[in-house]
Amino acid sequence: MLSVDHGMDPLLKRPFSIHRLFGDDVQILYRLAGKGTHILSGRNKGDILDAVGPLGNKFPPPGSGDKTILIAGGIGIAPIFALAEKLKNKEILLFYGAKTKEELLCTDQIKSLGIDPVISTDDGSCGQKGTAIDALIKHLIRHPSLVTSHRLYACGPRPMFKSLSLLAKKHNLKGYIALEQHMACGIGTCLGCVINTVDGYKRVCREGPVFPLEKILWE
Numbered sequence: 001m002l003s004v005d006h007g008m009d010p011l012l013k014r015p016f017s018i019h020r021l022f023g024d025d026v027q028i029l030y031r032l033a034g035k036g037t038h039i040l041s042g043r044n045k046g047d048i049l050d051a052v053g054p055l056g057n058k059f060p061p062p063g064s065g066d067k068t069i070l071i072a073g074g075i076g077i078a079p080i081f082a083l084a085e086k087l088k089n090k091e092i093l094l095f096y097g098a099k100t101k102e103e104l105l106c107t108d109q110i111k112s113l114g115i116d117p118v119i120s121t122d123d124g125s126c127g128q129k130g131t132a133i134d135a136l137i138k139h140l141i142r143h144p145s146l147v148t149s150h151r152l153y154a155c156g157p158r159p160m161f162k163s164l165s166l167l168a169k170k171h172n173l174k175g176y177i178a179l180e181q182h183m184a185c186g187i188g189t190c191l192g193c194v195i196n197t198v199d200g201y202k203r204v205c206r207e208g209p210v211f212p213l214e215k216i217l218w219e
C-alpha cells in the first residue's frame, strides 16, 4: 500500500503488486488509472513516499513436477512477470493479453527469461485478436493434455477471471488467481475488499490477494 503524496488528498494509500525485487529494493509497475497514479507519475527520483507492505499472501510455488500456465490480463503482468522470473527454470506457458499493442509491457524482458509468450490484444494490433483467455481456449483445444499436467496462475481484471473460472470448471483446471479488488485500508480492518468464496467471505487484502481459482463465487 503506497502513499502517492504526503498530504491529505488522496487520503488513502493505493495497492500495488511487487513487480521485481532487487535485494531490499522493490519495483512496481503501474498504469495510469486516476488521480493517485497520475500524482505518482509526477514523483521524482529520490522522493520519499510512505509504504506499508508486503501485505497479504503470495502465489504458492508449483509442485516439483508441475508445469505452469501463467495468464496475465493488462497490468496483471506486474506480478505474473515476478512469478515468471522466479520460476525461470521451469517449463512455462505464458498467455498475455492487453487492449492494444501499446499497452503490452515487458515483452522483451519476458523473452529474456526464455519464455515465448502467447500474445493477444482486444483490437488485434499485436498477436491473436481477443483476450488471453480466448488464446488459452484455442491452445487447450489443440493440446488437451495440458489440462492435467499444468497448474494455472493468473492476474488480471475481473471479467477475465469470470471466463477463466468457467473454463476451469469445464476442464477441471486447477490454479491460483491474484485479485485486483478495490481497497481502502489494505490491512484487514475496513472490510471494503471482501469477496464471496466457498469458505465464506474473505478479505482480499488479508486472506488474499491470491486465492485458489475454484474457491471464488462470482455473482
Ligand SMILES: Cc1cc2nc3c(=O)[nH]c(=O)nc-3n(C[C@H](O)[C@H](O)[C@H](O)COP(=O)(O)OP(=O)(O)OC[C@H]3O[C@@H](n4cnc5c(N)ncnc54)[C@H](O)[C@@H]3O)c2cc1C
Binding pocket: 010, 014, 015, 016, 017, 018, 028, 029, 030, 031, 032, 033, 034, 035, 036, 037, 038, 075, 078, 079, 179, 180, 181, 182, 183, 209
Ligand atoms: C492487490 C492489488 C494489486 C495491484 N497491483 C497493481 C499493479 O501492480 N500495478 C497497477 O498499475 N495497478 C495495480 N492495482 C490496481 C491499482 O491499485 C489501481 O489502479 C490504483 O489504486 C488506482 O488508483 P488511482 O488513484 O490512480 O485511481 P482512482 O482515481 O482511485 O480510480 C480511477 C479508475 O480506476 C479504477 N480502479 C481503482 N482501483 C482499482 C482496482 N483495484 N482495480 C480495478 N480498477 C480500479 C476506478 O474504478 C476508476 O475507474 C492493484 C490492485 C490490487 C488490489
Ligand code: FES
Binding pocket: 182, 183, 184, 185, 186, 187, 188, 189, 190, 191, 192, 193, 194, 203, 204, 205, 206
Ligand atoms: S481493504 Fe480494508 S479490509 Fe481489505
